[in-house]
Amino acid sequence: MKGVTIYDIAKELGVSPATVSRALSGSDKVKEETRRKIAETAKRLNYTPNYLARSLKKKQSYTIALIISDVTNPFFTNVARGVEDTASRFGFNTIFCNTDEDPDKERVYVDLMLKKMVDGLVVSSCGDGRTLLPLKEKGMPVVLVDRKVGKFHWDCVVGDSEGGAYTLTRHLIEVHGHKEIAVLAGPLTISTSAERIAGYKRALIEFGLPFRSELVTAGYYKEDFGYRIAKDFLSGEKRPQACFAGNNFIAIGVVRAAQEHGLRIPEDLALVTFDDLELASLLFPFFTVAKQPAYTMGSLATQLLLERIGGEKIKENREVVLKPEIIIRRSCGCEPGKQVLSG
Amino acid sequence: MKGVTIYDIAKELGVSPATVSRALSGSDKVKEETRRKIAETAKRLNYTPNYLARSLKKKQSYTIALIISDVTNPFFTNVARGVEDTASRFGFNTIFCNTDEDPDKERVYVDLMLKKMVDGLVVSSCGDGRTLLPLKEKGMPVVLVDRKVGKFHWDCVVGDSEGGAYTLTRHLIEVHGHKEIAVLAGPLTISTSAERIAGYKRALIEFGLPFRSELVTAGYYKEDFGYRIAKDFLSGEKRPQACFAGNNFIAIGVVRAAQEHGLRIPEDLALVTFDDLELASLLFPFFTVAKQPAYTMGSLATQLLLERIGGEKIKENREVVLKPEIIIRRSCGCEPGKQVLSG
DNA sequence: CTTCTCTTCGTAATCGATTTCAAATCATCG
DNA sequence: CGATGATTTGAAATCGATTACGAAGAGAAG
Numbered sequence: 001m002k003g004v005t006i007y008d009i010a011k012e013l014g015v016s017p018a019t020v021s022r023a024l025s026g027s028d029k030v031k032e033e034t035r036r037k038i039a040e041t042a043k044r045l046n047y048t049p050n051y052l053a054r055s056l057k058k059k060q061s062y063t064i065a066l067i068i069s070d071v072t073n074p075f076f077t078n079v080a081r082g083v084e085d086t087a088s089r090f091g092f093n094t095i096f097c098n099t100d101e102d103p104d105k106e107r108v109y110v111d112l113m114l115k116k117m118v119d120g121l122v123v124s125s126c127g128d129g130r131t132l133l134p135l136k137e138k139g140m141p142v143v144l145v146d147r148k149v150g151k152f153h154w155d156c157v158v159g160d161s162e163g164g165a166y167t168l169t170r171h172l173i174e175v176h177g178h179k180e181i182a183v184l185a186g187p188l189t190i191s192t193s194a195e196r197i198a199g200y201k202r203a204l205i206e207f208g209l210p211f212r213s214e215l216v217t218a219g220y221y222k223e224d225f226g227y228r229i230a231k232d233f234l235s236g237e238k239r240p241q242a243c244f245a246g247n248n249f250i251a252i253g254v255v256r257a258a259q260e261h262g263l264r265i266p267e268d269l270a271l272v273t274f275d276d277l278e279l280a281s282l283l284f285p286f287f288t289v290a291k292q293p294a295y296t297m298g299s300l301a302t303q304l305l306l307e308r309i310g311g312e313k314i315k316e317n318r319e320v321v322l323k324p325e326i327i328i329r330r331s332c333g334c335e336p337g338k339q340v341l342s343g
Numbered sequence: 344m345k346g347v348t349i350y351d352i353a354k355e356l357g358v359s360p361a362t363v364s365r366a367l368s369g370s371d372k373v374k375e376e377t378r379r380k381i382a383e384t385a386k387r388l389n390y391t392p393n394y395l396a397r398s399l400k401k402k403q404s405y406t407i408a409l410i411i412s413d414v415t416n417p418f419f420t421n422v423a424r425g426v427e428d429t430a431s432r433f434g435f436n437t438i439f440c441n442t443d444e445d446p447d448k449e450r451v452y453v454d455l456m457l458k459k460m461v462d463g464l465v466v467s468s469c470g471d472g473r474t475l476l477p478l479k480e481k482g483m484p485v486v487l488v489d490r491k492v493g494k495f496h497w498d499c500v501v502g503d504s505e506g507g508a509y510t511l512t513r514h515l516i517e518v519h520g521h522k523e524i525a526v527l528a529g530p531l532t533i534s535t536s537a538e539r540i541a542g543y544k545r546a547l548i549e550f551g552l553p554f555r556s557e558l559v560t561a562g563y564y565k566e567d568f569g570y571r572i573a574k575d576f577l578s579g580e581k582r583p584q585a586c587f588a589g590n591n592f593i594a595i596g597v598v599r600a601a602q603e604h605g606l607r608i609p610e611d612l613a614l615v616t617f618d619d620l621e622l623a624s625l626l627f628p629f630f631t632v633a634k635q636p637a638y639t640m641g642s643l644a645t646q647l648l649l650e651r652i653g654g655e656k657i658k659e660n661r662e663v664v665l666k667p668e669i670i671i672r673r674s675c676g677c678e679p680g681k682q683v684l685s686g
Numbered sequence: 687c688t689t690c691t692c693t694t695c696g697t698a699a700t701c702g703a704t705t706t707c708a709a710a711t712c713a714t715c716g
Numbered sequence: 717c718g719a720t721g722a723t724t725t726g727a728a729a730t731c732g733a734t735t736a737c738g739a740a741g742a743g744a745a746g
Contacts, residue, residue, distance in 0.1 A: 022694095031694060049733075055395050072621065094439065223625075277622050279417070280626060282566075282599070350702080358725075361704080365725090372723060377725085392703075393703070396701070399702085399730095
């Protein structure tokens with residue numbers, strides 16, 4: 001832990017620290033022989049550069065932050081892998097921040113990252129935008145992933161939530177003849193939530209079905225929300241025949257509630273949702289889902305971010321929208337093996 | 344991105360930067376009134392401290408690194424949550440490094456973290472110890488989690504793999520009468536692997552069964568290893584009646600192979616494994632597992648690490664061993680709801 | 687040989703905060 | 717009132733690397 005510095009190397013060889021810095025940082029004008037000797041002693045003394053000092057001077061930390069709302073959700077895990085893989089391929093580190101869908105935590109992390117001098121952030125925000133204000137003020141490079149934040153204009157990489165929701169809903173109506181479809185959505189402050197409801201609505205309209213607001217509940221993207229609301233509407237008199245869960249976790253809650261009511265899925269309640277449950281689906285292909293390309297989303301977002309960080313002057317804000325893959329399985333009422341609907 | 348510094352605040356108030364630093368960094372001797380004025384202007388100028396400069400001087404970055412081998416595995420995800428939660432509770436950030444079970448990647452990350460001046464690391468190593476050598480040389484604080492590395496002595500927090508494997512194997516023998524139990528283990532270089540085989544062996548010996556090495560295969564902790572080997576032994580003449588998969592991913596591979604062979608689990612092949620599949624089990628409680636307290640492991644490891652970083656002089660190396668919870672479900676052949684075996 | 691250019695290298699400033707040491711201020715008291 | 721000790725504050729060094737600027741040396745051209 002003592003720490004060999006460029007001064008030690010310089011003293012050892014009788015040259016100046018400046019020369020050592022130049023030699024080690026690559027291709028400045030340094031005589032070949034000097035460079036060789038410096039590289040040699042650096043290795044011999046077991047020198048490791050101090051990135052803090054380097055970053056302080058260069059005003060670049062080669063570190064980005066990723067703010068996501070739930071590490072236990074495979075969707076975000078895959079986003080994270082995409083971000084991390086891409087970042088490290090370009091020599092960047094990633095600091096992970098897990099907000100648990102709590103805007104307060106998000107705010108704290110944002111401030112912290114500002115102090116830590118990260119070079120940029122990939123953010124899937126659970127707030128309404130206010131939490132990200134400091135980033136805007138400081139002019140910090142940011143790319144939004146999965147969730148847009150209306151207030152600000154930043155690059156973003158998102159899934160086509162409206163389209164996915166439309167296709168799923170349409171499937172329930174067209175193929176299975178359902179007319180009363182409950183929706184358990186995430187918070188209305190989050191873009192994916194609003195868009196999924198919009199997609200649902202478009203499908204209803206297209207098939208001449210009424211939009212009944214009592215069937216639509218906005219809450220949060222967690223299992224217990226799905227459980228709570230499903231418990232509720234499943235015990236009612238005229239329960240809906242189908243349910244569109246806002247994401248995979250909500251869907252799990254719905255399943256649990258149905259089990260407790262002794263209801264079978266899909267016989268008593270058809271169910272479709274967003275985002276696949278990777279491992280679970282490998283073993284028990286059950287949920288009919290709109291599966292988003294999570295890894296790609298993370299990877300693309302990082303690429304956009306690194307372009308900005310790299311100093312490329314990009315005026316306009318870029319918006320990448322990726323189509324989800326619709327995977328028809330059993331929970332909607334289809335037989336396994338049934339033909340996959342084209343997106 | 345301009346950056347307000349303590350010099351700006353100092354100039355504004357006609358005091359010295361030193362005083363500003365003292366005032367902002369808490370409770371050094373600064374007159375109350377001065378402190379108030381400084382805090383005020385700091386807020387007014389929207390000052391954010393530069394942690395890089397701070398870390399450079401204090402030789403502490405308030406950042407730790409977590410090296411894990413597979414972020415898609417819920418076990419490690421939970422370890423990660425435990426680490427991150429605990430670290431951030433004490434004001435530390437966590438840099439996540441995902442090695443994909445590749446020792447080369449691990450080596451690269453280790454070097455990088457050394458340069459980044461992290462204050463310490465929580466490591467679940469996929470190597471044989473050589474990759475961690477630089478950490479030892481530099482005297483970097485390290486706590487091993489999940490996997491011990493024989494070569495070095497560091498604090499560690501691990502699960503009782505031997506005991507868990509023993510109990511699972513014993514269950515297969517005692518309750519279900521299996522005599523030929525295949526084992527698909529991870530790499531022998533990884534401690535959990537060797538220990539799980541040892542536990543398996545102890546159970547065999549206790550029940551007077553022969554240890555047949557052709558039933559035991561060591562490979563790696565991934566799905567495709569389970570799939571490949573299971574495909575192999577399931578097509579043989581006298582296939583084993585039961586299988587102990589080294590971890591959850593291997594187990595998934597075994598299931599997939601069994602499905603392709605038209606074999607049913609547990610009727611045609613009983614299966615037990617280590618580490619639960621959180622979400623999958625919520626929906627489809629299927630695997631009989633030794634479930635390790637992953638979150639706790641991460642949290643404890645971080646606590647031990649922070650103690651070291653905090654400068655507490657602890658001579659001896661601490662070893663925390665946590666017992667897994669044995670959850671009996673269907674894959675071993677038990678009926679659901681059957682009584683839980685005591686560890 | 688002088689002058690000029692080009693390469694190579696050293697001096698010193700710099701990034702922003704912390705900290706040591708000493709100076710300045712203030713209060714207290716004989 | 718001056719001495720003594722406690723509080724506050726400032727000047728300057730420091731962490732380790734980068735870099736602007738200029739000097740020294742080598743080689744080329746006249």
